[in-house]
Amino acid sequence: MTQLLDPAERAHDPARVIVVGGGGVGTMAAYNLEAGGLAETVIVLRSNYEIVASRGFSIDSCQHGRVDNWRPRGGIVSASASPKENARFDYVLCCTKNIPDAPGPNVTQLVGPYVTSGHTVIVLIQNGINIERPLLDAYPENVVLSGISLIGVFEHEPSKILHNDADKLIIGAFANPVLPSKTQETATDEFIKLYSASGKVTATLDTDVRWTRWRKLLYNAVYNPISALTNTDTGRLRLSAREDKNDPNISHNVLDHLILPAMKEIQAAAKAVDNVDLPDDLLWSVVEADDVKEFLLPSMQQDRQRGRYVECEVILGETLRLGEAARVSMPIIRTMYCMCRALQFQVKDSQGLVDIKELATRYAEEK
DSSP states (O other), rough: OOOOOOOHOOOOSEEEEEEEEOHHHHHHHHHHHHHTTTTEEEEEEEETHHHHHHHOEEEETTTTEEEEEEEETOOETTSSSOOTOOOOOOOEEEOOOOOSSSSOOOOOHHGGGGGOOTTTTEEEESSSSSHHHHHHHHOSSSSSEEEEEEEEEEETTEEEEEEEEEEEEEEEOOOOOSSSSHHHHHHHHHHHHHHHHTTTSEEEEEEEHHHHHHHHHHHHHTTTHHHHHHHHOOHHHHHHHHHHOOTTTOOOOOOOIIHHHHHHHHHHHHHHHHOOOOOOHHHHHHHHHHHTTTTOOOHHHHHTTTTTTHHIIIIIIIIHHHHHHHHHHHOHHHHHHHHHHHHHHHHHHTTTTTTTHHHHHHHHHHO
């Protein structure tokens, strides 16, 4: 079995990092790493490759300032291009949306060309639960890190990045039984050092990855689908509840009868599945996580507005499967999951990936 290299053997000056996914999160991660002076990055791009190749990124950042025509020192590459022979990276950061039910390569296939067995540290800066399992199966000799990104950033036009809320990254190792715990701890500490070196952002150690991912689901499996399905930002959702509470003719409101009960389902699933305690006061802090006056659009709502697939399976589907397997009743999460599956079908239909007439004929024949 190949052993992970000693940190001193693996280290370069600077570290070689490849970022898969050059949207808002990936671009800011690459920029911040290079701003720290300890890393040289390469970004793998898909839909925005041509425009970034011609003029670079334009970044308007609340922490790094205004930067025009920026390109990573290591260059940009197209996702459709074959990687260079003997390319060897210390870290591969996957910052793409995790949508295994959409057409195209899955996360394991996306990072695979850039992983050296026993050497490359894989960093998943992605949403969802159980996202590490395919990577640990495919690369048992590599450290896989969990990255929870708390950042306000989006690519409002191809190559144009608006970063309007502080970059806070929570990093910890997904437990890999094949590797010594010390190896995983060292890899985590090294990456935190790299990401913190700019002095502009916050990178902190996650000592309980499973707890942190269940805690993030309180927001992602609740606000994300509700905002996407209603096309209502998180501020207006709460304000609508306040208005309904003031009307004696209204018997239910979205906060007390939808948002909080959905969070209670996540709370119960976390306890039943992983013995993770999410206290009641935490639920209310998640409700108030966004400034009500900022009218923030969760990522699923942004994706729906742009006609994109939403992160249905890793946020809702896997959560529901885990919870129901542990005998937790999750009617609200189940309903939102089924509705989001309909959104996925809608996107496939709009892209010509389903034959509606043929499906309708089969449907009629099977009745």
